[in-house]
Amino acid sequence: MPQLDLMTSLAIETFAHSIQAVFLLGFAALLMYYHKYYQRDYLGYWAFACFAFGPGEIIRAFLAGSAMVVPESALSWSSGLQGIALTCQYLAISFIALGASCAAFNKKPQNYWQYIAYGVSLVGGIISYFWLDPTISDAGNTPNAGFMRFLVTGVALVAISLLMWRKLGSGIGPKLVSGGFFSIGFKNLIVLSVIFSLPGNAVDWALSFQALLNIIIIAAIIVGIIIWLLESERNTAVRAIQRAEYLHTHDALTGVSNRDQLVSKIPLFIEYCRSNNRQLTIMLVGVSRFKVVNENIGIRGGDQVLKEIARRLQNFRKQPLAVSRISGDVFALAFDHLKSRSLIKDLAAELQDTLSNPIEVGDKTLNIAAGIGIARYPQHGSRSEVLLNKATIALTQAKQSHQPSVTVYERGMDEMYSYLVDMEPILRRAMQENEFTLYLQPQFDFDHQQLCGFEALIRWQHPKRGLLSPAEFLPYIEQLGLSTELDDWVLNNAAAILASWKQKFGLCWPIAVNLSAPQFQHFQLIEKMQQLLEDYEISPEWLELEITENVAMSDLHNGMSVIQRLREMGFGISIDDFGTGHSSLAYLRSLPINKIKIDRSFVSELQQNNNDVTILKAMIRLSHGLGKRVIAEGIETQEQQDMLQKLGCDMMQGYFYSPPMRLQFAEQFIERQIQGDKKPLPPGEFATAF
The missing domain is CATH 1.20.1070.10 (Rhodopsin 7-helix transmembrane proteins)
Incomplete structure (x- = not known):
């Protein structure tokens, strides 16, 4: 080197x-x-x-x-x-x-x-x-x-x-x-x-x-x-x-297949069932009042609930051919070879029980209810969209009641479903154009023999069909999920009436408003009522909220919390249609209400049925023992009034005294009360505090 x-x-x-x-x-x-x-x-x-x-x-x-x-x-x-x-x-x-x-x-x-x-x-x-x-x-x-x-x-x-x-x-x-x-x-x-x-x-x-x-x-x-x-x-x-590619065929949140994937799979399932002489069952599972869940625990909490539902469906005892999420709170399951209708309903009921088990979300425990709509091949169709549409119609039927049920598609449901779809824009237009109106039916106090309040009853002034009773449109309102919107309309109009009475007469007689189930099942109602008091400058004791017995019992935990808060704010709460549901005495004792309204079915049979007299007597004594006043509705004769007064009923309402009347006639009624030197009863006189 x-x-x-x-x-x-x-x-x-x-x-x-x-x-x-x-x-x-x-x-x-x-x-x-x-x-x-x-x-x-x-x-x-x-x-x-x-x-x-x-x-x-x-x-x-x-x-x-x-x-x-x-x-x-x-x-x-x-x-x-x-x-x-x-x-x-x-x-x-x-x-x-x-x-x-x-x-x-x-x-x-x-x-x-x-x-x-x-x-x-x-x-x-x-x-x-x-x-x-x-x-x-x-x-x-x-x-x-x-x-x-x-x-x-x-x-x-x-x-x-x-x-x-x-x-x-x-x-x-x-x-x-x-x-x-x-x-x-x-x-x-x-x-x-x-x-x-x-x-x-x-x-x-x-x-x-x-x-x-x-x-x-x-x-x-x-x-x-x-x-x-x-x-x-x-x-x-x-x-x-x-x-x-995955998201094209699967739900991003839960990981199960989506609607498109299910639609593409169903023909394969049908072909398999056809060649093997088997039957295909499509079950749509819809969570009842899922919007309330989101409002109570937030969107992220709602997502956790949906993930847990998907997990339970995938791990169900009888393994389904497919599990899909086809919309926000609706899942679809496919089963093969479920021959008898009773077997299908038993399996669906077991599925409901599986989903009803408590779900832990953070520090909260939730219980959900689900309706199930069922369609079958070959009985109800041989194409994917047809079967899913039939199951959707059945699910809509299953979710109508307060307690979601299991419904198998039947012929004729299509017509009702189509009519329902046609009714939605008509009803929304009616609310926007103020076609609904409030009628007021007076309520009287037995002891003081004078007016003690009104019940607000909604009517529809149809531009072509004239004045329609609630029976002709409320079922469609409930099925379309418009109950909350209609309740808001009623509350605002009732509050506006009270504000006008305050300015016109210097006095206010309470108005009772019957609210639907969704209102009492989430805390947003509390905010609405607080805003109502501020907007119209009215006192809470002037506005009484009525809830049916079945609604009160359907979601007792959330419902009781909401009712308790409203009572603390000063609102009167009453149970409507009492005696027609299945509430236990223990629940009645714990419900924070101040008034019980006896259903008209008991009143109408008073003179013919001694059993009704016995039942009414027991209910009135029980209510008084719990510190709650009793109002009877549907009184139409002098005899009915006398019997109810003898049984100790506190208040009365019915055509015997006055039918529901327009606002102008209700105000004339009030003027006669004022001329007779009869003023609204103090809150303590007509609503015993809880």
């Missing part, structure tokens, strides 16, 4: 370090651009590493170049500059390690690791300043300098490369980058071994050309990073396509 003189060595070093510095700074700028475009944190760390490496190489090029011109001058301050170069080198290795960790574990390291990196780099630079001997050439490096420069970086880069090789998969780009880091680290360890083991001439050649080898390896790393980014973009695109 030819002898390498000092000047040639310095020239090679100057050139190699200069090219490497330019190369590294250009690479840093490229990495920063990629970091901004691709938003990969490891690219930012590696850009900082190149920015740190670059100045170190500039310093080494400057030292070598200065030594060629004025060796003595360069020698006097070479230790300090070499210490700064090593500090930059350690900082660059630290950034490489942070970037490798970010890429390997797919998360950004904590900030304190950066501070540790800065500290280690600074300590390394300080140690090197006091430990290195002054030198103007790599060829003149001492073992101490080799240890500080090559051993530390060599071991660190080998460790980093092994971590990346193990964690970053089989892509060509990551392998090329980790291989590049390994090559530089391994090269540094070889250079270190040369310094300690080979003669000076070989050391001179190795140290002079190792920087040129760095340039080649860095170029390979640049290519590797570019390939890595292209592979990453391609993989991201592939995953996006796969995700899109």
Whole structure:
């Protein structure tokens, strides 16, 4: 091997370090651009590493170049500059390690690791300043300098490369980058071994050309990073396509198949059933009052409920052929070979029981109820959409009652469903154009023999058919889910009437409003009533809220909380149609109500049925014992009034006294009361506080 003189060595070093510095700074700028475009944190760390490496190489090029011109001058301050170069080198290795960790574990390291990196780099630079001997050439490096420069970086880069090789998969780009880091680290360890083991001439050649080898390896790393980014973009695109294909056939929230997927599967199920002489059953499961669930526990809580429902359906005892979510709170299940209708209904009832088990959402426990609509092949159709439509019609029927049921599609349901669909825009228009009107039926107090309030009864002034009674439109309102909107209309109009009476008469007689089930099952009613009091400047005791017995019992937990809060606000609460439901005495005792209204069916049979007399007597005594007043509705004869008065009934209402009347006639009635010096009874007189 030819002898390498000092000047040639310095020239090679100057050139190699200069090219490497330019190369590294250009690479840093490229990495920063990629970091901004691709938003990969490891690219930012590696850009900082190149920015740190670059100045170190500039310093080494400057030292070598200065030594060629004025060796003595360069020698006097070479230790300090070499210490700064090593500090930059350690900082660059630290950034490489942070970037490798970010890429390997797919998360950004904590900030304190950066501070540790800065500290280690600074300590390394300080140690090197006091430990290195002054030198103007790599060829003149001492073992101490080799240890500080090559051993530390060599071991660190080998460790980093092994971590990346193990964690970053089989892509060509990551392998090329980790291989590049390994090559530089391994090269540094070889250079270190040369310094300690080979003669000076070989050391001179190795140290002079190792920087040129760095340039080649860095170029390979640049290519590797570019390939890595292209592979990453391609993989991201592939995953996006796969995700899109998955979402095209599956529900994103619950993971079960969606409606399109079910529609495409049903023909396959039908063909299988046809060829094997089997039957296909489609069950649609609809959660009752799911909107209330969302309002009580929030949208995220509602999502958790839907996920739990999907899980229970997928793990149902009899494994379905398919489970799908076909709309917000409606799931579909397909079963084969359920022959008898009784078997189908038993299975559906078991499914209802499974879904009714408590669901834990955070610190809340929910109980849900579900209606089930059923359609079958071949009885109800042989096409996907036909079967799903029939099951939808049956589900609509199943969810009409307060307690959702199991309904199998029957002929004739289509007509009712079609009529219902046609009625929806008509009813909405009626509410928007104020075609509904309130009639007021007086209520009288037995003891004081005077008016004590009114009940608001809604009528529809149809533009073509004239005045319609509630029986002609309320069933459609309930089935279409418009009950809450109609209740809001009634409450606002009742409050407006009370506000006008306050201004006109200076007095107000209470108005009772019958509310539907959905209103009493969520806390939004409390906010509505509070807003009503503020908007119309009325007192809460002027507005009485009625709820049917079955509604009160259907969701006792939520309902009782809402009623209790309303009572605390000062509203009167009464149970309507009492005696027709199935409430127990324990529930009646705990319900925060102040009035019980006896259903007219008991009153109408008073003179013919002694059993009704006995029952009424017991109910009145029970109500009084619980501190609640009793009002009887549907009184039509003098005999009925006398019997009820004898039984101890507190209040009365019916055609015997007055039919429901328009507002103008109700106001005339009030004027006669005022002229007779009869004022509204104090709240304590007609509503015993709970």
